Structures are given as structure tokens and as C-alpha cells.
Amino acid sequence: MSGKVRILRGAAVAAVFALLLLPFVGPAAAADGPVVTLSATQAGTGGSITAGGTGWRPHTLLMLLVCGRATPSRGVIGGTNSCANADGRAVTTDAKGAFSKELPVAEPPVPCPCVVHVATVTGAKAEADAVLEVAGHPVAPLPAEDTEGRLSVLSDTRLTGSGSLLTWFGAPPSRTLVFTVGNSGTGTIKDPVFQVGSAHGVFAPQWDDRQWQGTLAPGRKAEVRLPVELSAGAHGDYTVSLKYDGKVLAEQPWGVGRPWGVTLFWLLLCLVVPAALFRIGMAVVDRVRPHRPGGASRNAHRRLPRPALRLRLPLPRSRTADTPHSTPTLPWFTPGSVPGDPAGRLSAPHPDSPTSPTTPTRKGPT
Helix, strand or coil: CCCHHHHHHHHHHHHHHHHHHHHHHHHHHCCCCCEEEEECCEEEEECEEEEEECCCCCCCEEEEEEEEEEECEEEEECCHEEEEEHHHHECCCCCCCCCEEECCCCCCCEEECEEEEEECCCCCEEEEEEEEECCCCCCCCCCCCCCCCCCCEECCCCCEEECCCCHHHCCCCCCEEEEEEEECCCCCEECCCCEEEECCCCCCCCCEEEEEEECCCCCCEEEEEEEEEEECCEEEEEEEEEEEEEEEEEEEEEEECCCCHHHHHHHHHHHHHHHHHHHHHHHHHHHHHHCCCCCCCCCCHHCCCCCCCCCCCCCCCCCCCCCCCCCCCCCCCCCCCCCCHHHHCCCCCCCCCCCCCCCCCCCCCC
8 A cells, every 4th residue: 555655646746847847848749940831732723722830930920831852851952943933932930939821732843742832031041841742733853952062151141341422423232241150961062053043022133153173172161252233223121042052952031221422413314414405505596696776785785884072173175276275165155155165255356356247337427
């Protein structure tokens, strides 16, 4: 009887310890990474399934896609180009990092094996896959796995550099994409060729090849710096993507400011050109305008005449007979009647002056 009591006591103590350790077991299991579950592992085109998940970051936007040529162990070969992007769905995780979303089943553009691919849209990158058999869709074996060098991004990408005065006037904005890569394969990678793409808004990225000069041995890592350049006058929200061996490795947002120098140039042009044309037109009109009679100047209409009220006083008469001089006149005398002039004397008449015929003198009787 005492042995049974001891067994019951041991079971009770074990149960108490299990209850105490339960809160610590949950986070440890969630630390293994995000998980995706499906309501059905096989469905036909046109149907739908419910996808759920746990272990994701809280309040994170996720994208759900049906992708071909993929397995949970190898991921999606070819990136989102192997997925039915038009039938994808977006969902936001709750406060515990869980979600549930109904997803339509659509045929991917490449053969199966297929998966439901779930990946984060913003923030740190995280993804998970769940196997899905799409009924009626062709199946093809996966390409042989490369057992040589395998390149992977080990750090978050970042854009370094800044604009210049020429960028403010519409020159192409340029930055440097910096990230750290590692070789997780068994072979050496030499001079890998990356693809850098830039996309504006919802448009697809335009890819450019960028070769990194260097050798990466197995288990080694290195920092890679690749130039990124946009078109002239680009502005707005851009996304810079990094691709290697057909797989998108990272994405980096880039906000490009508006080239206000171009706007300022056009504003000045709209003010200067009309003013210059107005000045040219006025000059032409002023030149072709007929002249005023009397040889007046073209700009005579702009000059107002000043009233001349100068008073001219008589100057002393020179006694030198051979020096020509002009007799000054007063404004209230007419020429020929100036005092002191021979033609207008104010003194008594000379005896030799002729007697006016109109006033005859008769001698009366004495």
C-alpha cells in the first residue's frame, strides 16, 4: 500500500513539473522557425484550400503563392517566376504570429512538384513551404542539384552613397548595394555574376548583370559591393532586387527625391523667355515706327520739354566798331523797337529828320 502511495506522489510531482515547464517549451518550439499547414495536400484547379501558419512575427504582412518546381527542402527554383502570381493572396499575422487564409488553387507556369510558398513582404525575410499536389498539372523532375559552390546572403542588404548637385538637376541617381555572402557548398566560387534590378511601384524590375571579382572558398564569406544606377530624372519609391542563379536573394527599398533643379529651371525659363520676347518686340516696334517731322528723335516722346523762362538783360554796348555784336532784346519789345537801337530811339527827333507829310504846317498871319 505504501508503494502505491509513493507512485502516486511521484506522478503528481512529475505533472507539476510538466505544468511549470510548459510555458518555456512553447517559445523553444516556435524558435525553430515559421510553419505552414494546409487543410488539404491535394486539390484541383479552380478549388481552394485553407493555409494556416504559426511561428511568424506578429503583425507581419505575408504573401501566399502556389509555386511549381519546388520542394520544402530546396525551396522555389526560379523564384516567383515559377509561381501563379495572379492568384496569390496576402494576409497579416495576429499578435501571436499566426494566420489563416483561404487560397485558390491555380496552375503555376512550370511543372510540379508544387508547394504553397509563404514569405514576408516587409521587414526581415522569412519564408516557409508546404507540399501541395495540383491535380491535372504536369509533373517533371527537378533539375540536378549543384553540389559545387552554393552562394547565400548572410546579412541584410543596404544602399550606400548620396546624391550630388547634378542629381538635383536630373542626373541619374546612383548608389552602391552592399551585402555579405557566404559559400555553403563544397566547391569554390570564382567571379560570380549577380543580377541587380530596379523596379518603380508595381512595375517589374529591369535586370542588369554585375560581376563581382573575387574567389570564395567553401565555408568562407565576403562583402560584395555592386553599383546601382537609375535613369535620368528618376524619383519616387524604388525597389532594388538582387538575383543570383535565377533566384532572388534580397530586396532593398530606395526612396529617390525629386530633382527640384529641373523644376526651377523650367520656372525660370517660363519667366525669362516671355520677357526676352517682349523686349525684342518692343525694340522692333520702336525701330519701324515712322520719325516725327522736324528730325525729332525716336525717343523724343519720352522727354518732356522744359519751360524756358530765362530773362535776357541788355548788355553794355561795346565801343569797338569793328566787333560784330547782337543787340539783346527784352521779351516785351519786338525787334527794331529796343531802347537804344537806331531803329527805335526814345530821344528827341534829330533836326534833319523829315517832316511827316500828313501834318503840314501853315504859317498864319502875323
